[in-house]
Amino acid sequence: MTTRTSNMAAGFAFVAPALLIYLFYFMLPIPLSALYSLFKWDGISPMTNFRGLNNYIRLFGDSVFWISFFNNVKLVILSLVIQLPMGLLLGLLVSSRLRGLGAYKLLFFVPMTISAVAIGITWKFIYEPNFGLLNTLLIKIGLENLALGWLGEPGLAMGAVIATISWQYIPLYMVIFAAALSGIPRELTEAAYIDGASGLQTFLHVTLPLLRGSIRTASILSITGSLKYFALIFVMTEGGPNYASELMATYMYKQAFTTFRMGYGSAIAVIMFVLSFWVTILALRIGKQSEGLSGT
């Protein structure tokens, strides 16, 4: 009995420093957001203007919120569809045991070490309509009519931003897949070759099924990660033009810190929390299910 209580005390004593910081800055804000979201509040004057669920009712009728919501959905889907296959392709390339590809892998990873702010500003110069890298190249190779205002046109901005996000994050998936590929015994693929399977057949019937676990991991990562983008889009377009690349996170930021509608911003934050919680549970459940399948 004494050892049990002393274990309890010791356990909590070791965890306490981390726990206190974590509870204060990370956990406490979640119920606080929910509380703020019930008020009309500018963040400075006393919080007295209780509005009940009014912020939420307005939010569901706010067309900009819906634009930002669907942009987030678009981002999740396009991240999955672009980053994972490209990551897998690069993973296969750098795992092919040819000379020099180890150095390629190290260079491919460089964008992952650069800050989103620096990447955002750099890509603004790449997309710049007049002196930008992309348009000057298009004009050089005779595609003048494709030289567009990439970040300035509502129809193009979101796509341009997603291309930049992919440029940064594809290497992460490359490394995940390369690690998984290095765990596949060479005899397996060689045996398939000897049995007369083509490269593509070997890939589809031997390699791909063995990668199921890392594909699952990468998908979960890509889905939950897509809800976290802020800095890159904020720096490149600030959500514009005309809300074309607005995300829930950028809209929340603007409401709270540009127009100082803290209550309304908090309502957006609460919706984001509920969504990310739900997506995580869903992803974990799908993960479990496919684990069960691969087990049989």
Added chain:
Amino acid sequence: MEPDFRRASLIRKGIIYLLATIWLIITIYPIIFLIQNSLKSNMDFFSGDPWDFPAVWMFENYTAVLEQDFFRYTANSFITVGVSLIILVLAGSLAAFGLSRIRFRFRNLLYLLFVGGLTIPIHITLIPVYNLTRIMGIYDSLGALIGPYVAFNLPVTVFILTSFMSELPRSLEEAAYMDGAKRLQVYWNIMLPISRPAVTAVIILDAVVLWNEFIFPLVLINSEKYRPLTLALWNFQGEFTAKIPLMMASLVLASLPLFLIYAIARERLIEGMVVGAVKG
């Protein structure tokens, strides 16, 4: 048979190198473009072609940026990241020791509480953190950044350190306990030194994330003198709208520290970041 086979594998090799080289250009050229244009004079840049090399190599651009209080911003980043890292490693490894080496009730619950933070987007805490920081009277100071920096990297730190420590054999500490050592001594003299590989991985991962952190400075810092590098870069955009080469030089300079760390740590940094991202 034999030459045919060889030709096929030659073609295969050729395709692999071709694809890899195309992606290499896509990855690296934006960085070369930055460096190449950061060395042009303003005239040269606006009248010329971004694909050209500078007519005159303007290394002065870099000294001009360094004179823009660049050292102060760099120092701000170093201080906030450094202090946060020390707290993260100490608090994180203490917690990991408690969670992995002491059996007590609520242990799993506490672990889940930490790990649950991994998937929560940090932006949703922004408004309360801003408000709490104001209430504490530390808004617009370097100290305002430390708390959030530590809290939001604790989940991954605790996760990595706990999974490392829970795989160490019991026998390591038993002898020490027999000799009458206290738990804190076992933590400091035995577990922490043995966990060095995991601690290194955590430091690298957290350092990269924190060095590049942007949203907390954006919300919690107002004065120019407290800006860390990321926020300073963002503000340079306004100052340097007519001086693009200078803007580019500051981007290169701000990214340099992590490039250097990557050049030294290489595979280790990759591993650290992947572990941090995949987190089980």
